Amino acid sequence: MPPKKRGPPTALSPAGGQAATTHEADSKQLAAETSDSQAATANKNDKANASSKVAGKAPNQQPSALARGAPLLVLLVALLAAFASRKWPPDGLAARLTGRANSSSSSSSTAAAPASAATGDTLGITCNSSGNGSDSQPEKAWVEADARGFFPKGCKWREVHRKGEEPGFWDVRRYQYWDDVRSNWTHRQPDSCIIKGLANPGPSGWRWRNGSPRSAAHCYDKYCIYDNLWFNNGRFYLLVDGDTGVEPWKLTRNQELNIMHVSNASAFLASTNHHVVRGDTLVFDFVFFMHPTAIGHWSEMLFPLFSILRKEKSFARPPTQFLQLHLKRCHVMEWVRAALATALGVGPSQDLPPVMWQQEVAHITDQMSAPLEGYAPGAWVAFDRVMVVKDIYTGGVRTFLDTKDAHLFRKMLYAQHNLPPPRLRQPLPRTITFQRKRANRRVVNEAELLSMLAEFGEVRVVEFNASTPFRHQLETMASTSVLVSVHTSNLANAQFMQPGSAVFELIQRNWFWHGLDRSFQVQTAMMGDIHHYAWRARQRNETEYIAERDAYRFGEWEPLQCNTEECVEAHTNVDVRVNIPAFRALLADRLPLVFAGWPVEAAAIPWPVQEGAEEEYEGEEF
Structure with a gap:
């Protein structure tokens, strides 16, 4: 059967071509800003020096006295010029006082960062960098993310x-990179951030697999494992030759x-x-790439990956390199990198393997078809x-393949962050943590809920976001x-959590499509x-409903009607009013067993399925 016909690989969009030089352009802009600022200050210094020369020729002045006071006058002029140009320290002042060479303002401000930047705790640090060197324009500080x-x-x-x-979610981003040699941040x-392959390898320099x-x-x-998998402008290809056709797949x-079916692969x-x-x-293709901060979806992919890499002994662990599709560097936050390191088998004192990215462009559709960083548009x-690794929509699973892997992952994660190994605590501390949400799925009657939780133990409230240290x-x-947490x-x-701990989950209404309500339960169950x-x-x-439109469209829908992505998305943007008596009854029924140290199997009860949707759960692979 002949293969399905497809058009030739698309050429890179203009946005993609611009993205390839983003960092270079940023560096040039920063240098231009610094040069403009220095030029403005130098111009003022020249005028001030010219004025001092004229003053030196004025009558009733003794040249010898002026010569003795020249160093102080130079210092005073430098200070006045610095205040006039809003720069501190003034250009050349440190050199005059210490004998060191002059340095640019951008270098001075960047070099001030290493004391904290070396540890990665850089939140709130700003760099002084003049916008255009003009005295009438205020400087704009740099806002820097954590590292x-x-x-x-x-x-x-x-x-x-x-x-x-602040850039939009899919805008091209600016980055600074840590310079290990100079111990500072640079544009x-x-x-080492770009993985360069062999260019046009010939028989003498390369032997093809198989x-x-x-x-x-x-x-x-x-x-799946592929030999000689080809990439071109955001698309993957199997290069096939001979008379037998091959059907494409996901x-x-x-x-x-x-x-890509050709008559002869070598000739092609x-x-x-x-x-x-x-x-x-x-x-690695993050399934829900429109929601990269949703760490729950990352765990659905990284946990199975951990098991599969342990199982497939022929594949390098950690791999030689890691190709992240569609996302930008800023989307892969600290939580993801920590879980990724464990999933790939990276030890506590090791680094992640090299990561390959697609060139950053300003629109998601262009981002998906962008070429790889460091490679020319159209390059194969x-x-x-x-x-x-297969995702849940192509035959994969949401969690580890066995309990042994699950325990090992948790143990490795603790070790990577210098925490004591997880253990069963006896007696179990009566510490109850309520996880608060800020934007949506808030508990409307939170005060009443917290008051009720205090009946069972010491309550603390936490609120995590993308910048919370892992x-x-x-x-x-x-x-x-x-x-205790909403879904x-x-x-x-x-x-x-440590062995013997318990999760009490608050699930919003009409939330069960494709087993979404059990996505975390299957992980703790493993x-x-x-x-x-x-x-x-x-x-x-x-x-x-937070959006009035969602309430009007879906508020009266029955659970089985909410089986579309649009309805599901609407129910992520809701707040929850907890039935306090019902939730108190659940806690009163189960917590005594938890605190008494009962095994999970002995203290388990059936999962609260959605009425009328029992058939939806049957056959669902969790």
């Missing part, structure tokens, strides 16, 4: 933007696997500009060997015994030593 946790070796970055000019991207550039696929239950939920490459990336590459890139989140999970992505931390219970909002008055 904590794991990074690839030699490629530590942080996002920066001008104060008051210049290090060479002796040919043609592709091969080896697919198993939960993952590489991931968001990525088609296209077929002889006339094609191409590169080869050697070693084992893990290709062959990956020597690739692993792709170690703080991990320490919070390790020190609590009972976690939120931050429940991805629940499986990091741990085998964490209790997990839930209360479900069932009544219309237990849900408050």
Whole structure:
């Protein structure tokens, strides 16, 4: 059967071409700003010096006295020029006082950062950098993101933007990179951030896997391994030759696997500009790329990945490199890098493997089809060997493949952050942690809920966001015994609790599509030593829609009607009113068993399924 026909690879959009030089342009702009500022100050110094020379020729002045006072006069002129140009310290002042060479304002301000930047705790630091060198224009400070946790070796970055000019979610970002040699932050991207493959490898310099550039696929239950997988402008291709056609299939939920069928693969490459990336590459397509801060979806992919890399002994662990599709560097926050390091088998004193990215462009549709960083538009890139783990929409699972892997992941995570190994605590501390949400899925009657929780133990309230240090989140999970939370992505931390702990989840109304209500329960269940219970909002008055339009459209829908992505999205943007008597009854029934140290199986009760939706749960692979 002939393969499905597809058009030729699309050319890079103009936005993609601009993105390739973003960092270079930023560096030039920063240098221009510094030069303009220095020029303005130098101009003022020249005028001031000229005035002093005229004054030296005035009558009733003694040249010898002026000569003795010249150093003080130079210092005074420098100070006046500095105040006039809003610069401190003034250009050349340090050199005059200490004898050191003059340095630019950008270098001075950047060099002030290492004391805190070396540890990654850089939140709130601003750099002085004049916008255009004009005295009439106020300076705009740089706002800098955190740079904590794991990074690839030699490629530590942080996002920066001008104060008051925060970029949109898919806008091209500015980054600074840590310079290990100079111990400061710079806009210049290090060479170690770009993975350069072999350019047009010939027979003398390269041997193709299987002796040919043609592709091969080896697919198993939960993952596939590809030999000579080709990439061009955001698309993956199997290079096939010969008379037999091959049908395309889904590489991931968001990525088609296209077929490039030629008469002879070697002859095709002889006339094609191409590169080869050697070693084992893990290709990672975050399923819900429109919600990269939703760490719960990251756990759904990283936990199975951990098990599969342990199972597939022939694939490097950690891999030679990691290819992150569609997202930008700023989207892969500290929590993700910490979980990724553990999933890839990175030790406490090790770095992440090199990470490959697509060039950043300003629109999501262009981002998906952008070429790889460091490669020309239209270049063909062959990956020597690739692993792709199936996501939940292509036959994958949401959690570890067995309990042993789940326990090992938690233990490794604790070790990476210098915490004592997880253990069963007896007696279990009566510490109850309520996880608060700020934007949506808030508990409307929170004060009443907290008052009721205090009947069962000591209550503390936490609120995590994308900038919360991961170690703080991990320490919070390790020190609590009972976690109470609405259904939120931050429940991805629940499986990091210590053995014998318990989760009480508050699920919003009409939330069950494709097993979404059990996405965290299946993860704690795989741990085998964490209790997990839930209360479900069932009544219309237990849900408050934040958007009036959603209330009008979906407020009266029955659960089984809410089986579309639009309805599901609407129910992420709601607040919850907890039925306090019902939730108190659940706590009173289960907490005595939890605090008494009952095994999870002995203290378990059925999951509260949505009425009328029992058939939806049957056959669902959680």
